[in-house]
Each structure stands twice: as C-alpha cells, then as structure tokens.
Amino acid sequence: MLTYSKVKRFAVLIPLVLLASLFIPAPAEAQGGIALSGSFYRQAFEIPQGSSVSGPSIYVVVFNNGAEELSVRMSTETPVGVNISLSEDDFTIPPGGQQKVMIGMEVTEDAVPGEYEISITAESYKEGVSGIQLMGAAAQNANLKVVGESALVKVTMANPDGEPVVGTVRLFKLVEGQNYEFAYSETGTLETRVSPGSFIASGYVAGENLAEETFDIAADEEKTIILIVKTVCFEGFGIVPNYYTDTGKLAFAQTVYTLNNLYQTYPEAEVVLKVTFDGTPLEETTIATLTPLEKGRVGLKYNYIPAGGWGDGTYGFMLQLNLEGEPYITTLEEQLNVSGGGVAGAASHSRYYIIGGVAAAAIIGGAYFLMKRRKTKASSA
C-alpha cells in the first residue's frame, strides 16, 4: 500500500536522482598474477550419501605471481547437501609465494543422488580501497556424483605376526585406470563408507609403500582388508668380484648390502648367505648377527670364498634375514659366472712354485756359472 510518507520520501528522492543521475565509479585498480593449480579438478568424486572424502592428494595451490602481497578469499559452488571444507579460506600470500589448500568433501544424507559440477575459486581482493576494482580470480571445476548406495570398508595394517602396525593407510578408488583418493588415516586403521566399485588400499611406514591390496566391493557389502607390512628390507644387494692383481684370477666375492629398518628396533637379527653352484645348493652361512637391529640403515659386507675353492660355473647368491629366529625377508638372487682357470687358488699356486723354482734355479745357476768363470780366470792368471 502506497502511504503518504512513502510518496513524500519518493518525491524527495526523485530530484536527487535526476540531479545526480550519474554513476560515478572511482578509478578501478588492476591486480593480477593470481594462479591456481592442484588436483581438485581431476578428481572423479563418487560419494554415497552420508559419507565424505578427503586425503592429502586432494588440494589446490594458490600462487601469487605479482610483486605485492596478495589477499585471497576462497569460495566454493556446490549443490544442496554437499559441503566442501577448505583448510584455508582467507589468507595472504607474499610475492612469489604459494598457499596449498587441502580439500574435504562431505555429502550429507540430504544430498540428492545425481551428477553435479562443483567448483573452487580463489579470488584476490584489496582492503581499504574504494571504487570498483578489477581483480584476478582462478578456479577449478570438478565433477561430483552423489550415489544412494554404499558399502563399508575397514583397513588395518599388521606385521607378519598379525600385530597392529601404526602407519598411514590410504584408500583409493579405481576409475578408468586412475586412482582417486577416497580416505586417509595415520593410525594404521581406517573405516569408511564408500560407493560400490574397485579400490586400492595402501599401507605406508616412514613414507614407504609397504603393502597394497586391490579389491572390489558391492552395495551393502562390508569388507575388512588386512595389509601385512614388512618393515625391514634389503637394499643395494650386490656381489663384487675381487681378483688377484698378478694373475687376474678370482680371489673372493664381496657381498655388499644394506639393511633398512623402517619401523622399530628388533632384539636380534641374523643375515644368512645362501650360495648355489650351477643351481645346486652349495653353502649356507650366517654372515651377520645384529643384537639389536636398530631402526635406520646399516651397510654391511662379507667376503666369500667357497670352502672347496672356486670352480667353473655359475654361483648364485641370496640373502635371508631372520628376525628373532624366524625367516623374514630374502633378496633376489645375484649371480657370478666363474670360468677360465677354474679355482683361483691351488692350480695357480702350483704354477707359482714351478715358476719360482725355475727362476731360482736360473739365478743360482747363473751365479754358479759366473763364479766358476771368475775362478777359471783367476787360475789362468
């Protein structure tokens, strides 16, 4: 209803508007050099109602490539019932700097199943200025599929004895050959609702991926995955032949290797060298005992000579690690081919004696001949 007071107010306003019927923008200020990258755009989000997705591989990175400090405000576009959580949503970046923003996605029970486009935008802004500013913004768009069906996955990391191992568990969904992070935990266990499909569960200790399992799961199914992780491994296993300088014959084979213990100290560890000759077991020797085996890397060597001497043929070398008396892990086999002269020891040494004898005889004979010649000369004189 149009009242007198409203008419009066409008009457006052009209001349004001007519007089000043101008839009006066203050000078706008340009600002640029904002950039955006990250993995958000290439995620194939397929999330059941009442579930969420997050992990270290879902993020965007905002860059300030300008010469001044940049203020950035993050914003998102999502359908009803879907929430995007950002680790940072309003921040400043120094010139040449960047800010990583971790992303989590929650799909509530209220979300309507279907396919959507969602986006995350980084907008630059200035405070304390007036006028209409021209600003830079950068965005990533991604696809989201909200599904009504779900399944339950539990993942646990354990050592070969079945004891729990604290580490990082990551769960990826497999879609058309690509891995998309679904869930993440640093406690060694993970439980989450997922959309039906194919998944990979990975277990990490000290940043090393030690176990992985691929599995399928159907709607309403519950699946428990146990990742057995071996936290001690061999590295750099190799065989170095060492030769006699004078004969070039094989003297010994040096076994070199590193033990890398990623997780915890073990009271006792034993390294066993297993040798084969032309495919037949030849020897088995304990070459190192560590009490304890500390966490970290330790480099070790052992010089091997066969008990029966070297023969022509192929020697195979393999290491086995025993932890507290139980076999734990082995290396692949390294081979060493020996040929030409066979055993580097006995045969060669016999030859030394012969050569030495001949040489000594020659010297003694020569000396005798020289002495006799001098004696003859002396007699003649």
Added chain:
Amino acid sequence: MVKKKFISIVATLGLVLALALVPVASPAMAAEDTATGSFTVGNVAPTITSVEVIPAAGGSAVNSMTPGTAYKAKIVVNDANTVNDTEQVRVAIVFDSADSEPATDPGETGDTQTLACLKWVKSTDTWSISPTGGTPATTWSITSGSCTKPSDMTLTTGTWEFYFTVGKVATEGTGGDGNPGWDLFGEVNDEGTPVEMWDDRDLAMEWYGEVTVNTASVDWGSVSPGMDFAEGDSSEEVNINVTYLANGDYDEKVGASQNWTSPSGNATLNETASPGEGEFSLKADDTGTLTSAVNVTASPTYETIDDTGTQTDDDGEDVTTNSLWLKLGTVFTEATYTGAIYYQVANG
C-alpha cells in the same frame, strides 16, 4: 772372500724370490671371509634402483606434479664397487602425450612444455637444467644449492636429488594408464657404457592457470539511471587488458561482487540485465561485441566469455579487447561505490 760374498748375495736373492712367490693364504682351501694378497676390485656396472619425484621437503614419491612448485628428482644408484666412480647422473622428466612409454634417451635439450633435463657432473660438481633462459624465459629452474649427492661415496648405494621447480606451462596431463602423463628417465655413467632406466610412472601434471589483469582502471564516466547497454557509448568500458597463462585448455570467465557498497547505501547486482531500484547490471565480452556479451553473475558463480583457450607459452595470452557494460536501475543513488569485477581463469 769374493766367492763367499757372492754366495751370500745369491742365497739372499733366492730366498727373497722364493718368499715373494709363495702365497701366504690359499683362498681355495677353505671358506674364509678374507684373503690376503694384492687385489683389484672389478668394475661392476651400476644399476638404477629407482627414479622418482618427491616433494621438495622430502617424503615418498608423488604421482602428480604442480607447475610452479619445487620438487626433488631422486635417483637411487646401486654400484657394488661403490658409487665413487660415478662420473655423471642424469634425470629427464618427459611428457608422454599418448602414454606410448618412450624407450630412447630423450637427450639433454629440454623444452619448456614437454621436457626437463637435469644433470650432475662429477668432474665439475655442477648441477644443471635444460630448458633455461630463452624468450620468453622458461619458468623451469634448478636450485643447485639444494641439490644433494651421496654424502658417502664409498658406499654401494647412492642417492642424487635434483631440486627443481616445474615450469608453469609444463603440459597438463592426467597421468595413469592410457592417458597423457610425464615419465621419468634416469642415466648413470661410471667409466663405461651409460646405464639407463625408464620409470614409467605416468605422473600427472596438474592443470595450472594464471590471470593478470593489466588494466589499471575503468571509468564509465556518466551513466544515467536506466540507460541501456550500447556499444561505443558511456555504458561501455573498452580495451580492458587481461593476460591468461595456462598449461592446458582454459576458459575465460567473469563475475562480480554481488553488493557494491557506498556511504549512501549499497547497490545490488542484477544478473538478468534488468536492474531495478538500487540495482545495477553488467555485461562482458572479450571481443568488445555487445551481441555476444554475457550477463555478469555474482561471484562465486562465473559466466564464460571464452571457452577456447589452449596451452600458452610462458608469456601467456594477452586479451586486450575486453569490454564491460554497465546499466543502472531507473532509481539509483549517486555515490562512490566500492566493489569488484573479477576476471577468472578456469580449467577448460
């Protein structure tokens, strides 16, 4: 006297010779772990255990890279006769457009969009990257001071880490089987034939988009309330200059803050080009053509003004023909308003 002396010399010589020729240990006799005598360690060809890219701060291998970000290319070399004889180490980061798994040495000349070549040379202890410099200047770079070689070269395993920054226009690729991605090549040379290894990890290169709004100001001058959009009159602000840079397809978009504030009150963006009292509307086009202009929407919703952008070089793509049109409601309060209009780059 002479005879006696001579016999003595001969006997000494013979003894020395005989001792020199008698082996002090016979390695063939028993399974000992030592042997005495003079030995030559055979040169064993090195092997490359792995070539991977890890975060600059360390950690496990990444499966994607972000342009403009520093990483370490890590190559682990195993050499049974120690890594001390390593003369040169190379790592190449190679774009594989069709996931064809290249098998030949990519060479040492990089390309800002498709190839980065990293090298360490023992004789000069130098670290280098290609591409470098150029016009426009590449944004790939190496930080030699943060690169590391094995701290103990007498060990049989050694790790070289190249600290490098991925160029902004390194081609986007989603990685994974059958998709465009980036592969890693490593080579180590120790006195003989170089040993090479391809690590077909099919790394993803994240999409990267950058926008620089170069126009310092816009000034519509006098815009009367109710005046319609038109080309060439005071409702149009022309030649707005925006530079886009991307390593893949991109869209140019525009949006505005919903409320423009003033001491006299706020004005609200009308997204349908029909502003009412206290409202304003905007149109935008990248070619200055009103008929193809879009209605500007309120952020975070953006409207596309061009969806044909493709990978640029390091200079980016200048668009100097952007226009903005302003329309005010028929009743609009004169004031100085504060607000924002955004030019956005988004993955295409």
